[in-house]
Amino acid sequence: MALCGRSIVCLTAPRGNVARLPLAFAVACARAVGTLSRRLGKGGGTSAPGRVLLGVRPGAVGELAARLPDGTVMVSATNGKTTTSRLLGSCITAKGWSTVANSAGANLFFGVATALLDPGIISGTTTFGVFEVDEFALPSVVDQVAPRVLLLMNVFRDQLDRYGELESILDSWAQMISRLPTTTTLVLNADDPAIAALDDGRHPVVWFGLDDPSVASAQMAHAADSTRCRRCAHDLGYAWSTVGHMGEWACPQCGAHRPSRDVSATRVELLGVGAVRLEMRTPQGSISTQVALPGLHNAYNVVAATAAALALGVEPEIIGAALAQADAAFGRAERVEIDGKSLVLLLAKNPAGANVTIQTVQLDPAPLHLLVSLNDRTADGRDVSWIWDVDYEMLLPRIAHLTVTGDRAYELALRFVYAGFPRERIQIELGAEAALDSALDALEGDGVLYVLPTYTAMLELRSILVNRGALRAYWEHV
């Protein structure tokens, strides 16, 4: 990804020219590259050291992971994997395992490899690994490291220039699962019909879901996809839906239906833009918790983390408190104080993610101050069509002030214009710095600025906030 310092990669020895270095020495070499990367101001070096490691010792990922006596958990999804990994990490830490994690959002193969350079693995003090893995990269990682628990949460239509690959992700996941040893426990979202179809009957499965129709809706969001039965292709029926195509689903033709949940949120309270409170039913008794993350999508993240924690043997009585202590992953409902004002960063990188963000900010009863930023770089998706599948219309009556920015600021402005927002009320700022200033200037009293950026736009805004001393750099954010 963009920040990883291209010039660093040239330090990698060409593949095949180097004899296999001893594991500990290979790790030391690769770690040195990460240190150098940071010194040169190239960012956190969240992938380059992993490339070096694999260059000097191709099997190192499997070898290092095998040294974790308590094993690994891997988390994948279109939305929520970073936050859920963080919540799960908090539970694991409470259990007392010393963990390594790729918490800086470096979730491709080399990002996982870089995380495995943790010195505690060689010295034997680190015992467990928590990895969030990109949907496309997951099979290649899992084939090297069979996780003890594999948590699969959801599959949504992502950036559209990757579209058409939604089916191929699901196919590649099904094949990956068929290759996995049966010692791996699958933790699957019963509410997502595409995820539910991944149960191959060979692996132990822990099902999770939401069972509080009071927070569901009878109507599906515009961006809802995968609403056809995976078994017979008939249109699925929904008694209610929660986020996108997730909900209480059943196929009227072949009878496929939502599996019964082992870990289920029986009561969900959305406490404004600050938190969610959950009561969960589990095979080991009920768990209550309040987590400082807003919105229904975070309720899913909490239930998913709980189900995975239980599957790993974390004691139910410590899970509630551990979840409550977790803070936001960077850019995901992250609250920042700057110049006496508050802003909340809410990553919005695809239609389903943006729609839950829109539901979340509406929980604030005050008139809304919004800064929306749209970039179209590789990590964002080159095709920005997806913004037209986001239900911005729902926000319009609530907006007090709107600033748009990013590489495609004008097209974002057009999205609001054609939704019916008066064009003269849209503040268009091409530069991120100017946009932030203008949005903060418009903020009055103790109001909050909601910042809805795509992925690289979030990194850009975050680095401005870091430079102004309001935030820590992302590679320090652990």
Added chain:
Amino acid sequence: MSRVRVCHLYPKELNIYADRGNIAVLKRRLEWRGHHIEVHECGLGESLPLDADFYYLGGGQDRDQLLVAADLATVKGDHLRSVVADGAVMLAVCGGYQLAGHGYTGVNGVRMPGIGILDADTVAGSTRLIGDVAIDIDIEGRQLTVVGFENHAGRTHVGSGSVPLGTVRYGHGNNDSDHTEGARTGRAIGTYLHGPLLPKNPDFADLLLEWALAHATGITCELAPLDDEIETSAHDAALARRGSRPS
């Protein structure tokens, strides 16, 4: 003040390239000028309304496109051919464009029949043609540069019964070899450009709306100008960023 009827075909199946945005543009740009617009959605199995002035066909993924091809062949194709022959406007984007032509032969050799409104035929290539695209169009004496995004595996070739919609300025276009993009017969247009197409190409949107109004009223007229500053900025920014895009 006139009433324009838009028929949005298969909104449930053909919607992956923000086709909703194109419909929103048709609606707003007529309403801002004081006209009425009715948008009628027409799905699988439903018979085609024959009184619309504008028929819209979007893009879908392969599985859904197959269902639509079958429905066009058995339920709506004949009627759509006849309303378009009578002067109704048709805009078909991506997969819709392929189906508006003679058909699409997939990588596996399977043939998906089209309805032949456009003299164009499509065969899947081994790679997808993806990226920013701009084309120069000359229709009825109007020269426009239209910008968008394309993402298609099909290679389309336009026969003598249609004309290409435009000439590729940058990007791939119909087939990555003859520098043409899209196809047109009368008021029926097929194109690979999405993004969506109409919001940042307001002049092109207005051309289509003038045709729709002419169909609705029988009178040809030019639409009053609007404040298109943001639309024009989006259009010009897309052209200006060509070659200097950050990664």
